[in-house]
Amino acid sequence: MKKEVEEESNQSSTNNNKNRVRVNNNFQLTINLGDSLNLLALIAGIYVIKNFTKKRKAKKANM
Template identity: 55%
Template sequence: MNNRENNSKGTTENKNDININNNFSLSINFGDSLNLFALIVGFFIIKRISKQYKINKKLLKENKEKND
């Protein structure tokens, strides 16, 4: 063996350190559940009122055209 081979035999210490830290956190805070329920109900009430307003506006327009 030559000199290069003798030196390379003692240097085969391979060290592979892999540290993986996967931290995933999801926090959803809607507050009080009663407030969330009130928000959803309020949305549907406003939607229904706006639909009724559009229907009434359309009926008024039709009645006005009939009277003219």
């Protein structure tokens, strides 16, 4: 019984647990101007096509 106690006491009881947590919270908002230009061109194209079809229908109605 004495041997068991000696063996247990020989074990070191120190814990060197190092929990390092590094958090990098970087918020990035990127605006791509190419996307907005494509959207603007799409809206302008729809507007032009609508006006063109309206004028064409008006010409056909007058004939």
